[in-house]
Amino acid sequence: MKGDCQIGDLVHIPQAVTLIDCDVVADNPAQMTIPLRVEETDSPKVGVITALLSGHDYVRVYCEGSTWIVKNENLYSLNQER
Numbered sequence: 398m399k400g401d402c403q404i405g406d407l408v409h410i411p412q413a414v415t416l417i418d419c420d421v422v423a424d425n426p427a428q429m430t431i432p433l434r435v436e437e438t439d440s441p442k443v444g445v446i447t448a449l450l451s452g453h454d455y456v457r458v459y460c461e462g463s464t465w466i467v468k469n470e471n472l473y474s475l476n477q478e479r
Contacts, residue, residue: 402469402472404448407476408444408474409442411441414438415468416435417466445460455468
């Protein structure tokens with residue numbers, strides 16, 4: 398995602414983006430555990446950023462009832478600046 402993303406930002410998740418369901422290590426939030434499940438979006442989705450991870454390379458996104466970890470570069474901001 399271009400620019401600085403923040404918790405609470407609304408984002409567009411394009412088709413064919415990998416979504417990772419895994420835990421974050423409590424004493425090192427930049428480290429993720431082994432994935433519990435991995436899915437690929439079959440159509441565009443909308444989500445909300447809930448956490449920034451790994452120096453902002455990955456973010457935690459809430460989308461359609463689940464929380465996922467997604468590469469930041471695969472997201473597009475839906476927030477409009479005026």
